[in-house]
Amino acid sequence: MKIDFTKSENELIPAIIQDNSTKNVLMLGYMNQEAIDKTLATNKVTFFSRSKNRLWTKGEESGHFLELVSIKNDCDNDTLLIRVNPIGPTCHTGSDTCWQETNNEEFGFITKLESIIKNRKENADSEKSYVASLFAKGINKIAQKVGEEAVEVVIEAKDENNDLFLSESADLLFHYLILLQAKGFQLNDVVTILKNREK
Structure with missing residues (x-):
């Protein structure tokens, strides 16, 4: 070097x-x-x-x-x-970074989307927000919606229309993020398990 x-x-x-x-x-x-x-x-x-x-x-x-x-x-x-x-916090003040920020792993737009879902869950009117309405209907409805979207992804995967396949994949991911929050988790919790499996 x-x-x-x-x-x-x-x-x-x-x-x-x-x-x-x-x-x-x-x-x-x-x-x-x-x-x-x-x-x-x-x-x-x-x-x-x-x-x-x-x-x-x-x-x-x-x-x-x-x-x-x-x-x-x-x-x-x-x-x-x-x-x-x-190993532990980096800053002498006890903060994760010397800019007093939390050293969390972020996933770009996905992290932003998780924040939007959380905000709609906690603050939005269920009559005006699709996300809030799903949370209001409960875990069974959210899980059912994830199942429906997963089936649609499988169907489109067997076809030749890549636009539809990607659109259904986006729907599945979106509803899965909602399901994670309904269970009290975020994508990072799943990523942590995948990282542990890599070892």
């Missing part, structure tokens, strides 16, 4: 720390060659602390280590992206 320390003062370069699983940015630190070497040797992320003026392994006092997964340098060879598995 070629790193250009000449562009920075004191031969320190920024190191962006990213959770390997959630892809969230956890913190920013600075490293010199010695810190990089120690990180690679121990598989625990070590920085050069500008305030302590020495090498500092994240978690050396708290036990909240950053277990190394990978190190990449950027196109200019003067910034590092370090993917980690964090």
Whole structure:
């Protein structure tokens, strides 16, 4: 790995720390060659602390280590992206990240859709909202709707109309997300089980 320390003062370069699983940015630190070497040797992320003026392994006092997964340098060879598995919170304040954010795994639009479903469940008028009306009818109706959509996906899978197949697949996923929330869960709970099976 070629790193250009000449562009920075004191031969320190920024190191962006990213959770390997959630892809969230956890913190920013600075490293010199010695810190990089120690990180690679121990598989625990070590920085050069500008305030302590020495090498500092994240978690050396708290036990909240950053277990190394990978190190990449950027196109200019003067910034590092370090993917980690964090052991406990990253920030010294006790927060998951140094931006006081929760380090939850998100799924882009699906996470937004889950939030909309939750809002409709809790706040919408069942006479005006389809989602609220399903929750009002109860778990049996929601489960029945998921079953109906699953059958329609199977039927369209045997046909040649890809547009209909994708449309029915979207309906199935949408109603499955509703069913998950009716049972008190979210997609991340299912993903966690799949990850455990991978091991």
